Each structure stands twice: as structure tokens, then as C-alpha cells.
Amino acid sequence: MTDTPPxxxxxxxRREAHQKVTGRAHYSSxxxxxxxxxxxxxxxxxxxxxxxxxxxxxxxxxAGVRDVITPGDDPGFYWYGEQVPTLGEELRFVGxxxxxxxxxxxxxxxxxxxxxxxxxxxxxxxxGLDDAARDGAPLVYPDKPGNLAAxxxxxxxxxxxxxxxxxEVVVAGTWTTQTALHNALEPHGxxxxxxxxxxxxxxxxxxxxxxxxxxxxxxxxxxxRVRVHAQHIGGGFxxxxxxxxxxxxAAILARRSNRPVKLMLDREAENLAAGNRNATRQQLxxxxxxxxxxxxxxxxxxxxxxxxxxxxxxxMVAGCYQQLYxxxxxxxxxxxxxxxxxxxxxxRAPGYVEGTAALEQAMDDLARELELDPFAxxxxxxxxxxxxxxxxxxxxxxxxxxxxxxxxxxxxxVRSQPATPxxxxxxxxxASVWPAGSRNPPAYATVIVQTDGSVxxxxxxxxxxxxxxxxxxxxxxxxxxLPVDQVEVVIGDTATELYAPPSAGSATLATLGxxxxxxxxxxxxxxxxxxxxxxxxxxxxxxxENGTVAGTAESPAVPLRELAGAAPPGSLRANSxxxxxxxxxxxxxxxxxxAEVEVDLDxxxxxxxxxxxxxxxxxxxxxxxxxxxxxxxxxxxxGFALTEARLVDDATGLVLNANLEDYLVPTxxxxxxxxxxxxxxxDVSENPLGIKGLGEPPMIATAPAIxxxxxxxxxxxxxxxxxxxxxxxxxxxxxxxxx
Amino acid sequence: MEIIEAQSGYTSFTLQVNxxxxxxNVEPRRTLLDALRIDCGLTGAKKVCEMGNCGACTVLxxxxxxxxxxxxxxxxxxxxxxTIESGATGNTVGALQRVFIExxxxxxxxxxxxxxxxLAALFDRDPSPSEASITEAVAGNLCRCGAYRHILxxxxxxxxxxxxxxxxxxx
Numbered sequence: 088m089t090d091t092p093p094x095x096x097x098x099x100x101r102r103e104a105h106q107k108v109t110g111r112a113h114y115s116s117x118x119x120x121x122x123x124x125x126x127x128x129x130x131x132x133x134x135x136x137x138x139x140x141x142x143x144x145x146x147x148x149x150a151g152v153r154d155v156i157t158p159g160d161d162p163g164f165y166w167y168g169e170q171v172p173t174l175g176e177e178l179r180f181v182g183x184x185x186x187x188x189x190x191x192x193x194x195x196x197x198x199x200x201x202x203x204x205x206x207x208x209x210x211x212x213x214x215g216l217d218d219a220a221r222d223g224a225p226l227v228y229p230d231k232p233g234n235l236a237a238x239x240x241x242x243x244x245x246x247x248x249x250x251x252x253x254x255e256v257v258v259a260g261t262w263t264t265q266t267a268l269h270n271a272l273e274p275h276g277x278x279x280x281x282x283x284x285x286x287x288x289x290x291x292x293x294x295x296x297x298x299x300x301x302x303x304x305x306x307x308x309x310x311x312r313v314r315v316h317a318q319h320i321g322g323g324f325x326x327x328x329x330x331x332x333x334x335x336x337a338a339i340l341a342r343r344s345n346r347p348v349k350l351m352l353d354r355e356a357e358n359l360a361a362g363n364r365n366a367t368r369q370q371l372x373x374x375x376x377x378x379x380x381x382x383x384x385x386x387x388x389x390x391x392x393x394x395x396x397x398x399x400x401x402x403m404v405a406g407c408y409q410q411l412y413x414x415x416x417x418x419x420x421x422x423x424x425x426x427x428x429x430x431x432x433x434x435r436a437p438g439y440v441e442g443t444a445a446l447e448q449a450m451d452d453l454a455r456e457l458e459l460d461p462f463a464x465x466x467x468x469x470x471x472x473x474x475x476x477x478x479x480x481x482x483x484x485x486x487x488x489x490x491x492x493x494x495x496x497x498x499x500x501v502r503s504q505p506a507t508p509x510x511x512x513x514x515x516x517x518a519s520v521w522p523a524g525s526r527n528p529p530a531y532a533t534v535i536v537q538t539d540g541s542v543x544x545x546x547x548x549x550x551x552x553x554x555x556x557x558x559x560x561x562x563x564x565x566x567x568x569l570p571v572d573q574v575e576v577v578i579g580d581t582a583t584e585l586y587a588p589p590s591a592g593s594a595t596l597a598t599l600g601x602x603x604x605x606x607x608x609x610x611x612x613x614x615x616x617x618x619x620x621x622x623x624x625x626x627x628x629x630x631x632e633n634g635t636v637a638g639t640a641e642s643p644a645v646p647l648r649e650l651a652g653a654a655p656p657g658s659l660r661a662n663s664x665x666x667x668x669x670x671x672x673x674x675x676x677x678x679x680x681x682a683e684v685e686v687d688l689d690x691x692x693x694x695x696x697x698x699x700x701x702x703x704x705x706x707x708x709x710x711x712x713x714x715x716x717x718x719x720x721x722x723x724x725x726g727f728a729l730t731e732a733r734l735v736d737d738a739t740g741l742v743l744n745a746n747l748e749d750y751l752v753p754t755x756x757x758x759x760x761x762x763x764x765x766x767x768x769x770d771v772s773e774n775p776l777g778i779k780g781l782g783e784p785p786m787i788a789t790a791p792a793i794x795x796x797x798x799x800x801x802x803x804x805x806x807x808x809x810x811x812x813x814x815x816x817x818x819x820x821x822x823x824x825x826x
Numbered sequence: 827m828e829i830i831e832a833q834s835g836y837t838s839f840t841l842q843v844n845x846x847x848x849x850x851n852v853e854p855r856r857t858l859l860d861a862l863r864i865d866c867g868l869t870g871a872k873k874v875c876e877m878g879n880c881g882a883c884t885v886l887x888x889x890x891x892x893x894x895x896x897x898x899x900x901x902x903x904x905x906x907x908x909t910i911e912s913g914a915t916g917n918t919v920g921a922l923q924r925v926f927i928e929x930x931x932x933x934x935x936x937x938x939x940x941x942x943x944x945l946a947a948l949f950d951r952d953p954s955p956s957e958a959s960i961t962e963a964v965a966g967n968l969c970r971c972g973a974y975r976h977i978l979x980x981x982x983x984x985x986x987x988x989x990x991x992x993x994x995x996x997x
Binding site: 103104106107109111116117192193269270319321551721723748760 | 935
């Protein structure tokens with residue numbers, strides 16, 4: 088990949104930073120519409136129950152309550168690919184929707200929800216993987232025997248039996264990963280307003296077009312009668328790329344009342360009923376020769392998908408086993424179970440976070456077994472091919488570059504000395520792979536040079552905090568050779584009718600950027616053609632540079648502003664789209680991370696000392712924003728490693744920590760220095776910008792890198808995430824304090 | 827008739843926010859956060875946890891950082907409230923806003939007003955706080971995008987500038 092991409096690495100401040108730091112950025116939760124009502128949803132207090140009767144007489148008498156809908160008012164369409172109504176009498180998890188209301192104020196809505204009298208038949212719930220898979224377990228769905236959500240997904244290459252027969256060393260173990268909650272600070276929610284027959288929605292979403300299409304389809308509306316707005320979004324992390332019930336409920340309530348309706352989830356509902364990362368149990372065996380060549384990888388993976396399966400969210404836990412290392416004999420079997428907890432949904436690098444956590448800890452154990460440096464073991468099993476898709480990687484050297492960048496930045500294997508003998512220090516590393524590239528087409532963009540020379544970029548994408556606005560402005564400014572502040576980016580409104588994919592899969596910029604780039608180049612050509620006419624100069628002699636058309640000795644330079652004024656309004660514009668194309672190569676991103684930790688032998692407290700992440704994202708367009716993405720991903724990864732877990736009572740299925748008090752996301756005090764070891768390796772296999780994507784990869788290898796560092800410090804391996812102090816203390820007790 | 831009945835439990839009072847007066851007529855249970863967002867139209871403070879867990883609703887009450895989700899609006903009569911919307915050239919909030927932009931100390935931006943107000947309370951007391959004081963000041967402000975390192979760097983750069991200014995005054 089030696090082609091130089093058109094965008095040099097720059098550090099451009101975030102485009103909407105000023106609005107955000109001054110409190111003037113309006114998120115969906117901030118929208119206040121004239122005459123707006125507040126909606127609330129009554130949710131199941133039981134993990135599994137049948138509603139015998141909903142009595143709303145008292146609700147309707149509460150001062151300020153305007154309207155109530157119950158299962159009897161069900162609009163008649165279904166959810167989750169099953170016969171699941173919007174407001175149900177069969178309740179399958181704590182938080183399942185039963186009824187909804189509107190009221191004049193938030194307080195009145197709260198009063199109204201408290202006044203419902205519901206008669207429940209409480210049923211025995213299915214809680215967790217052991218419960219779902221046991222003989223005689225209750226069935227979440229009567230027609231899903233064994234609580235299996237689908238047929239097991241089996242992948243096999245080579246001959247796994249022969250592979251293990253040839254193995255001189257085998258590492259085996261059962262690993263578990265926990266249910267994690269997204270906890271984007273802005274909860275899911277929306278404002279709905281019917282402007283005559285036109286439904287307007289302001290939604291906190293990662294995909295305005297997904298919301299538009301699904302809401303229209305459910306409500307039986309033509310697509311051109313639904314308009315979705317999302318100017319600023321308070322985080323998503325995967326949970327906001329599907330359409331959830333509240334958006335549709337708000338639209339129904341708004342139509343019934345002829346008033347705008349605001350429906351925001353509170354934190355508890357957000358943590359019960361708006362998605363979570365699936366828990367896994369992975370039985371893993373690695374076979375290798377004495378000199379460290381992998382000859383067999385086998386993994387049996389059980390996934391707790393919760394009460395409902397969300398379309399397209401079938402987690403690829405097995406992906407890393409098939410892709411990360413060169414191994415001829417691989418067998419993976421992935422089984423997804425139903426249980427009576429909240430539905431799982433994509434969460435930053437879904438599947439790969441869970442799978443890599445187990446694989447990379449097992450690789451660390453293998454390196455110890457073989458007395459090899461963990462980097463050396465990985466180099467020995469380096470793959471320049473994606474064996475899962477049987478194609479060569481588009482950047483076959485990218486992962487190697489990540490290894491050397493991480494190693495150098497971290498100064499591996501240097502470690503510092505602890506202050507006291509009762510504290511131990513350790514270092515660990517891990518690698519990761521993630522499918523990437525321009526993989527979510529189509530994506531459309533329009534670039535316009537206005538008659539005053541300013542530039543507008545339009546697209547139906549959205550910025551969930553990744554910096555999409557900023558980087559699209561950079562791409563257009565670069566193609567037109569203008570200062571970036573001359574470009575305005577208009578996104579977050581389906582009325583542009585410029586379809587763009589969900590902000591998901593780390594593919595937004597790699598998918599949409601090329602469309603903006605192509606449209607900008609086309610407009611540039613239009614400007615030069617106009618200049619040739621106006622200046623009576625030869626087209627091929629003219630250049631657009633730094634906001635000015637520079638010509639020949641005979642024709643003077645003309646500022647773009649002056650030239651654009653000579654064109655009819657709206658005439659300097661181009662539309663471009665990126666469509667799918669079959670790739671001859673496999674485009675993936677890679678990352679390598681290192682961690683140093685200190686563990687207190689008396690308290691089992693883990694202190695992170697430093698972290699390094701070397702991600703391959705193709706070309707880096709904005710160094711400042713890339714640093715933020717990398718540091719942010721690693722920060723979420725360390726929460727997954729050490730503290731984050733949804734806790735559910737085994738007997739009742741009640742969620743014990745659906746809040747930010749007991750669900751422990753990292754704080755500023757928990758985060759050590761995090762280095763972004765830049766690997767700027769443009770990859771033009773899928774787009775001329777050389778961009779592959781950066782959102783998810785920085786989170787994948789963090790947990791195993793930290794777990795390996797803890798193993799290095801203590802001499803004890805824990806196979807369950809997160810690495811809580813209770814688990815560590817138990818392990819220390821059993822091992823007689825390790826080392 | 828219904829509306830009159832609903833109004834019966836309301837109370838009227840005035841809030842002083844960022845030097846402006848706002849006349850309110852709300853139920854006594856209305857939180858300061860809801861009053862700011864709904865009644866004053868100041869939506870910078872954000873509603874995230876409603877339990878004092880996350881700091882996204884932080885504002886200054888007589889100069890001290892408080893979680894506005896845990897304060898009732900009626901408690902704030904006759905007191906000085908300062909919100910993120912007070913930021914201007916030459917004041918602490920404005921200076922923090924500038925360094926936040928420079929250091930990209932935000933991603934989705936939802937926690938940002940709270941982060942800045944927690945730091946504003948600190949910098950108003952001490953223009954050149956230590957790294958430990960800075961971390962302590964924002965330890966109660968959650969950021970799910972993981973912008974902490976940049977937040978700390980932004981605040982440290984302002985603290986260094988404050989130390990320099992103090993140093994030049996001493997000269």
C-alpha cells in the first residue's frame with residue numbers, strides 16, 4: 088500500500104465543539120416543542136410473567152395525565168422477528184413494555200405510572216446460560232426447544248482432530264465474559280410531532296434512516312411522510328442503531344393527542360431495556376508444536392442473547408478464532424440462547440471483544456507454556472491472509488506494524504519496580520482484528536459551492552461523537568484546496584434524502600468519506616470549467632489552490648468567491664455515491680495493546696500504570712480526533728476488564744444494578760496514561776482516501792492485555808471477567824498469593 | 827377546571843441564574859435540574875442518572891459545585907446559580923471552554939457541561955490546582971466516551987497558565 092492518499096494527517100478541532108462546550112448543542116433530550124406532553128412507559132417488574140389485567144382507572148384520574156394506552160390498544164404490528172406486540176401481556180424480562188401514558192409534566196407522568204394496578208401471573212424465569220441450557224428449563228418461547236435462538240453456527244476448516252493429534256502442547260480452559268451495559272450518557276428517547284400528515288421525530292440514534300424506514304413500515308406510512316432529525320447525539324456505542332419501541336410509542340401517543348410528545352428513558356429503563364453486550368461462555372482449546380506453531384484452534388461458544396433477538400445483532404464471537412492467526416485447523420461452534428433478561432444488541436466491536444478476551448489470554452498461557460515472549464509467539468503465527476474469507480489481507484503487513492509500534496512505544500518488556508514487597512507489577516499484551524473498510528454502502532453525499540464561495544456538504548449521516556462532521560469537512564476542504572472553516576457540513580436530517588448507513592461498524596468515514604471526496608472533486612472540475620469560460624483560458628492550465636483559481640501568466644488569479652458569484656445559484660454542485668463492490672482482498676483493521684499493572688497482594692486492588700494502543704486504521708485523517716477515539720476505546724475496554732458487569736439475581740431475574748451507582752463505569756481517577764502509538768498506514772484497496780475505520784478496534788484487545796498483565800503480576804490466571812477484587816482475593820487465597 | 831386543580835399545588839418564586847432573574851411557577855418537588863432545563867430554557871445541564879451518580883447536571887450554587895438533580899428548585903431562591911451558559915471571555919467557565927476545545931476534551935459532548943462546571947468551582951478557588959486536585963474535582967463526572975485523559979490535560983494546561991500568571995504577578 089504505497090499510494091499516498093489525498094488527505095494528509097492534520098489536527099483540526101472538532102467542528103461542533105463550541106456548541107458542546109457552551110451547552111448550546113441541542114440533543115434530542117433538549118428539544119422543547121410548543122405544547123409538548125411528556126410520555127412514560129410502564130415496564131414489567133418481573134423477569135417472566137403474564138399480565139392478567141391492567142387497571143388504569145386510577146391513572147386516568149391523576150392530575151395532568153392526558154392519555155393512556157394498554158395492551159388492549161395494541162397497534163397490531165410485531166417486533167424482534169417474532170409475534171411480539173408493542174405492549175404485551177407476555178412479559179419476558181424486567182423492563183418489558185406493558186403500557187404508556189402522556190401527561191402535562193414529567194412529575195404528572197411519574198404519578199400516573201405509579202397509579203397503574205396490574206395483576207400479574209408470575210412465572211419461573213430463565214436466568215443466565217446455565218439456566219437456559221439445563222434439562223427441564225422453562226422455555227422463554229414454547230416453540231424454541233432448549234431455549235436455542237437459532238441453529239448452532241458451525242465453522243470448520245482443515246481437520247481439527249488431526250490438528251490436535253499433531254499438537255505437542257495443548258492449552259485448554261473455559262472462559263466467561265460478562266453482560267456489559269452501554270450507558271451512553273444520553274438515554275434512548277425521542278420527540279414526536281405530527282405536522283399534519285408528516286411525522287417529525289427528533290431521535291437519539293445512530294441511524295436516522297433506519298429509524299425512518301422502520302417507523303414508516305410499522306405505522307404503515309409512506310417513507311416521504313417521516314422525517315428524522317438528530318443534530319447531536321449523546322453517545323450510542325451500538326445500542327442506538329436499531330429502532331426501539333419507545334420511538335414508535337411516542338409517535339402513536341403524539342397522533343392520539345395531536346400534541347408533540349417527548350419520551351426519554353430514565354437511566355433505569357436505559358439499563359434494563361435498551362440493549363446490552365451479550366454474556367458468553369467459551370470452551371477453548373489451542374494446540375501447538377513445541378516451537379510455537381498453532382496447529383489447532385477449537386472453541387465452543389455459548390451466548391446469552393436475552394429475551395429477544397434483534398435483527399442483524401448476531402454476535403460474531405467466533406470471528407477472532409478464525410481470523411487472527413495462521414492456523415490450518417479451526418473449529419468453532421456458536422450457540423445463542425434465550426433468557427429472561429434484556430435483549431442483547433451490538434456494543435462496540437460486538438463479538439470480537441468477547442472472543443478476543445478469551446483467545447488472547449489463552450495465547451498468553453501458551454506463550455508461558457512454551458517459554459516464549461508473547462510477541463514472539465504471535466509473530467510465529469502471523470497471518471497475512473484472512474483464512475475465514477480465504478483472501479489475502481488488503482494490508483498484509485498492518486498487524487506487523489501494530490506489533491512493532493506497540494512494542495516500541497511501550498518499551499516492552501521493560502517494567503518498573505513496585506514500591507513495597509506486598510505489591511506486584513506485571514506487563515501484558517494482546518492483539519485484535521476487526522472487519523473494516525467501505526463496507527456499509529450505499530452512502531450518498533452532495534457538495535455545493537455557494538455563490539459566495541462557501542461550501543456545503545450534505546449527507547444523511549449523523550455524528551454520535553466520533554467527529555464525522557469534522558472529518559467530512561476536512562475531506563471536502565482537501566479536495567477543493569480550501570481552508571476547512573469555509574466548509575459547512577449538514578447532517579442529521581433525513582429530509583436531505585441522501586441515504587447514509589448507520590454510524591456503526593467503524594465504517595462511517597470509510598463508507599461516506601469517499602462519496603464526499605468524489606463529489607468535491609467533481610465540483611472542483613465544474614469550478615475550473617467555469618473559470619476557463621470566464622477567463623477565456625485553457626482548462627488544463629488552470630488550478631484551484633487555496634481558495635483561488637490560479638491561471639497562466641496571461642490570466643490573473645481569481646478568488647473562488649468572485650468566480651462562484653458568476654455562476655447561477657445552485658449550479659456548482661455534485662452528488663456522489665459509494666456502492667458496494669466485491670473485494671478481491673479482505674479489508675480488516677488490527678490493533679495491538681500493552682498494559683502495565685500493579686496489584687496489591689493484601690487488598691487485591693489493581694492499579695493500571697500505563698496502557699499503549701497501536702491501532703491500524705488505514706490513513707489517519709485527524710490526529711486529534713483519532714487520539715480521542717483510541718483513548719476512549721481503551722477506557723471502555725478497561726472498564727470491561729475490571730469493573731463493569733450487569734448483576735442479575737439468579738432466583739428472580741431482577742437486575743440489581745440498573746443505574747450508574749452500582750454499575751461501575753470507569754471514572755477520571757481510574758484511567759492511567761494511555762498512549763496512541765500511531766500506525767498511519769493508508770490502505771487504498773477499498774477507497775482512494777486510504778481509510779479503514781477506527782471506532783471499535785481500540786476497545787477489543789484492552790481487557791486481555793490487562794488480564795495478561797495481572798496474570799504476569801500474580802502468577803494466577805482468572806478466567807472470568809471482570810477481574811473484580813473479590814475474584815482476585817479468592818484466587819490469591821487459593822494460590823497462597825501466587826508468584 | 828382540571829388545569830386549576832393541577833395548579834393548586836404549585837408555588838411561585840424567582841431564581842437568579844447567570845445574573846438573570848427567572849420567574850417560576852412549579853410544584854415544590856421540581857428539581858433544580860428540571861427547572862433550569864424546562865422553566866428557564868437552559869438545557870446545558872444534562873439529565874442522565876437523576877441520582878447524583880454522574881455529574882452531568884453539575885451547576886454552581888453560591889459558587890459550589892452541586893448535582894442539580896439532587897437539589898430542589900425552591901431551595902435556590904435568593905441564591906446565586908451559575909450554569910455552563912455563563913461562559914464568556916474573561917471568566918473561568920470561558921477559559922475552560924477554550925482549553926476543552928483545544929484538547930478535544932469531549933466526544934459526544936453530553937457530559938461536557940458538567941465536567942466544565944465541576945472544574946470551574948475548583949479553578950475559582952485555586953487558579954493553579956495540582957493534578958491530584960483536578961482529578962478529584964472531576965472524579966464524580968462520568969464520561970462514557972472516555973475523554974478523561976484529554977479532560978485532565980485540558981485542565982492541567984489551564985492550571986499551568988494560572989501558575990505562570992501567578993508567577994509573573996510575584997515578579
